[in-house]
Amino acid sequence: MSGPSDKDVTIPSNPVMPATGAVPRSSATAAAPTTPASTAAPVAPATAASPTTPAGAAAPSAPATAAAPTTLASATAPAAPATTNPSLVDRYKIFFLVGLLILGAIAVGFGLGRIGRNPDKNQNRLVLYGNVDLRQINLSFNDSERIAEVLVQEGAKVTRGQILARLDTSRLRPEAATAAAMVEAQQAVVEKLHQGSRPQEIAQAQANVASAKADQVNAHQQWMRLTALTTLTAGRAISEQDLQSAKAAMDSAQAHLALAQDGLDLSKIGPRREDIAQGEAQLRANESQLQVLLRQLADSELVSPCDALVRSRLLEPGEMATPQRPVFNLAIVDPKWVRAYVSESDLGRIHAGMSASVSTDSFPGRMLAGWVGFISSVAEFTPKAVQTAELRSNLVYEIRVFVHDPLDQMRLGMPATVLLELDPGARS
Numbered sequence: 001m002s003g004p005s006d007k008d009v010t011i012p013s014n015p016v017m018p019a020t021g022a023v024p025r026s027s028a029t030a031a032a033p034t035t036p037a038s039t040a041a042p043v044a045p046a047t048a049a050s051p052t053t054p055a056g057a058a059a060p061s062a063p064a065t066a067a068a069p070t071t072l073a074s075a076t077a078p079a080a081p082a083t084t085n086p087s088l089v090d091r092y093k094i095f096f097l098v099g100l101l102i103l104g105a106i107a108v109g110f111g112l113g114r115i116g117r118n119p120d121k122n123q124n125r126l127v128l129y130g131n132v133d134l135r136q137i138n139l140s141f142n143d144s145e146r147i148a149e150v151l152v153q154e155g156a157k158v159t160r161g162q163i164l165a166r167l168d169t170s171r172l173r174p175e176a177a178t179a180a181a182m183v184e185a186q187q188a189v190v191e192k193l194h195q196g197s198r199p200q201e202i203a204q205a206q207a208n209v210a211s212a213k214a215d216q217v218n219a220h221q222q223w224m225r226l227t228a229l230t231t232l233t234a235g236r237a238i239s240e241q242d243l244q245s246a247k248a249a250m251d252s253a254q255a256h257l258a259l260a261q262d263g264l265d266l267s268k269i270g271p272r273r274e275d276i277a278q279g280e281a282q283l284r285a286n287e288s289q290l291q292v293l294l295r296q297l298a299d300s301e302l303v304s305p306c307d308a309l310v311r312s313r314l315l316e317p318g319e320m321a322t323p324q325r326p327v328f329n330l331a332i333v334d335p336k337w338v339r340a341y342v343s344e345s346d347l348g349r350i351h352a353g354m355s356a357s358v359s360t361d362s363f364p365g366r367m368l369a370g371w372v373g374f375i376s377s378v379a380e381f382t383p384k385a386v387q388t389a390e391l392r393s394n395l396v397y398e399i400r401v402f403v404h405d406p407l408d409q410m411r412l413g414m415p416a417t418v419l420l421e422l423d424p425g426a427r428s
Contacts, residue, residue: 130340196270205264216253
């Protein structure tokens, strides 16, 4: 009996070993990671596979039951990493939260930037930003001629009336001298017409009259004698031809007397008014021609029209100058102003003549006194080159803040900050 019972004990131990084997159980567990209970179910039949097994034979079966938990632990271990992987929804939630944080940071920075751009804007102070502006002159000659001299350089300060350049006048000066001589000659003619005849000329005319009268008396007496002789001799003593010659001589002498008398009258009266007017008109024409030439001589010198600063020297000696080609570009250093722009909401807070303070980045510690000299009556869009604290799409109005700059520190186009102290009673 003992022999067969030993065989019965050893026979069921062989099927238990596959149940405790890690290889088949691991494969089953890997196939179904979410059902670990199915892998433990075969263990229970393995422990009760032989109900007739004696108690002494239970010892070999103990390792089989003890191996079951070990096998379950080893079979369920690979399932742990699968439960720690996040799903797609969790990933999208993370990205969404990060995006919200980024947008929030941008919004906070934008708000702080808008606050920091115009920190001084309040009811009693208005801060504007603009650029320094001033007037400029393109200076050129009035005539076309070759340049002889250029006397100043870029950056030089020039004064009103200072000669900056000269043209060649080698052909113009002789023409002016000729015109001056013609004026002098015509002036003498007009003066002669106004003076009339000289006393000597009148005396000469009187002498001519006396001579003509004597000739007329002599001719008349000669004709009278011949006529009387012809009458006494009945035409036999004097021929008809001699009588006619005497008559013609008498008539000629009478005509010469009348001519001399008219000459004397003209000498006493003087020139005709028409002759005087003609002489004066010709004198004016000559004087006008001389003035034109003298003006051309004066225009051959390029003169500064005001106190200014030479910004550009555009032509050099030897080049041909014309009225269309500037020789210099001048900047008028006084007055200067800051061209700024104010929004419609702040337009009612300022007025022409109100005082202002101007500062620049080049001289941050210096405030220059100024005043509002111009406020535009037409709205416009803010130019792109102007720095303002408002949006560039808003309509603005141009203002000019004139500045006292005795040291000439401000330059054309320099950025400037304008500070306007407002009257509390003028709040908008």
